[in-house]
Amino acid sequence: MTPEFVVGFARQAIEVTLTIALPMLGVGMAVGIFISVLQAATQIQEMTLTMVPKIVAIFITLLVAFPWIMDKMMTYTTNLFLNLPNYIQ
Template identity: 95%
Template sequence: MTPEFVVGFARQAIEITLVISLPMLGVGMIVGIFISVLQAATQIQEMTLTMVPKIVAIFIALLVAFPWIMDKMMTYTTNLFLNLPNYIQ
């Protein structure tokens, strides 16, 4: 194993992790901004008002994106196992 291979392998793992987490993070950010604007407009400063809608929205986004996430993970894992003999050499 060369250092370039290890760096490329780690880069690919980090890249797939970021791509998989993007839908949930995006939904959380959008809901957080919307709730912040709503709080600023109404001057309601309640911490649970920000956390509960974000948790629910992220959970719904996870349920919607789950088939896509599983497809990405299965493709990555399949490629990893199929190329395992090449990695050992």
């Protein structure tokens, strides 16, 4: 194994991880910004008002994106196992 191979392999794993996490992180950020603007406009400073909608929105996003996430993970894992003999050399 060359250092370039290890770096490329790690880069690919990080890219897949970030790609899978991006929908949930984006929705969480958007809902958080919306709730923050709502709190600033109404001057309501309740901690649960920020957490509960974000958790619900992230969970719904996870349910909607789950087939796509599983497809990405299955593709990555399949490629990893199919190329395992090449990685050992």
